Amino acid sequence: MVEARERAEGVVGPRRYEEVLKAARSRAEEALRAVGVSFSIEEGKGFVDLVVDVDSVVRAAEALKAAGFDHVVSVTAVDYPKRKQIKVAYHVTSYLDPEIAGGIVGLAVYLPRASPEMPSLTSVWVSAEFMEREVYEFFGVHFRGHPDLRPLLLVPELAEKHPLRKDFVVREESIYEGVPERVRRG
């Protein structure tokens, strides 16, 4: 059994992350251009988001998958009430392609906050299944075609309130909250 151990340095590194990210980014951009999906770029520190249209997101995802981005590390949603939008980004990377392994590229869409709906990408990336359920309960984004769309972490009553939206305000409780007046006076 011990013989099966490989020295991982020979397989993947060591290398500079910036170079990997650059390689991953150009690979992703090429893949999207090849299938004719237009996109805009949003820079982040340690990753890059490629923003596409909701109608072309499935084609874009399939292209990225074929280009070697084999799993989702995070389905990240952010609520922007001022712009009336919710951003959903699939941060993906690769395990099996050593050239781009670890470089995080985001496939992002902006959805209208009033009725956020997009096609599920679980059929492209199996690893997105539970994370889409999470975005569903916390933000109320409806994923069309998801095999099993129901709350993951929250109880149904709380999930209906979509607690990670900005208009769900956490109220600070005082120490004596709910304690009857006569007990409070001691």
Added chain:
Amino acid sequence: MSGEVRVYGGWRDDLGLRVIPSKRIGKDVYEVFIGPQHPGSGHMRIIIRVDGDVIVEADPDIGYVHRTMEKLGEIRGWIKPIPLFERMAIHDACNITLPYVRAVEKLMGVEAPLRAKYLRVLLCEINRIASHLYGFAIFSIFLGHSTMYMWAMGDREVFIQLAEELTGARLTHSYPIPGGVRRDIPQGFPDMARRAVRYMRKRLEEYRKMFLENPVIRSRLEGVGVIPKNLAAELGLVGPNARGSGIAYDVRIIEPYEVYDELDFEVPVYTEGDALARTYVRVEEIAQSLRIIEQVVDWLEKKPREPIVDESIYKKYPPLHKKILESQGRAKLLPWMATMKVPAGAAIGRGETGRGEIIYYVESDGGVNPYRVRIVTPSARNVIAFKYALPGHRVMDLPAIYGSLDYFPPEADR
């Protein structure tokens, strides 16, 4: 053991993309609820459907220990989430909080001094060993091997005391802060660490005889819960579970943070993908972490002491704080940090915890609170493995597979 992979379950070896549909209950199929209370690592329920004694479907039902980490992270400023987030896995506190701190550092544009980086790595590796030993203990009790449970829990105490000596707290250390760490090593720490390393090496040998080469244990783990390489990649498994399936992926090498690129260590990878392979990965990783601790302690002993916080922060220290830092090696948090503002932008910070890759997506709008903190913990990514690894096995294999995945509910539920 040969390198041959035995294939069970609801997927084929050629894989392709086949999402297992849920809720397909047939005739003569019984639904069994396992948990949320069980003698394991916490509260989590697996709903399995069995045909006779064979699992046909598994539906991991999680969320029993959800503590709204992401929401609370948006209302408590930039510093207070550090002690909050480490509650996800208190025995792995430094590994869990460090990526958040690094994401904030990226946004602030500060960097920890070299000595602080070594100190962070030191605590990370102490935590990694403690985390693996904790996982081992739970795994053993799952298998009914109570001796190994006692041993692992007892030996974990050695590393908890080491962490206490370094940080002042046994578990929730809150050690890394943006721009540095909170304490330097105390007098006599290097020798204490070396002694712990020598002790643990001997113990690993005893673990091998007692547990890993125990025919009963091997018969329960070998060829059980096989996850082939392609499936592990599809499911996005992380940490020892991915490395047990032949994926050579470790954040410490993929994106060398702190001083991991200056240290000499190996990342063990096994290709079998079964429960035994995942167990071996963890044992090997303990041995590698011991090597790292030795190197780091040597470095810390040789090099002269220097401030353990970034220069831009050190400059703002009043004389009293500077004196405490020089005489006792303790970096005090300055009051302005509680209400500090962080430049707008988004950053991803990640690290390799004991259980695998953790990712923080931190977005700032330039205010006193993070605008959004998205946390993806290793257990949250590993939980999908239950759905794909369990079908095809007998119910008696469930504890062995659960334990070998080292799944930790408080971490997954956040």
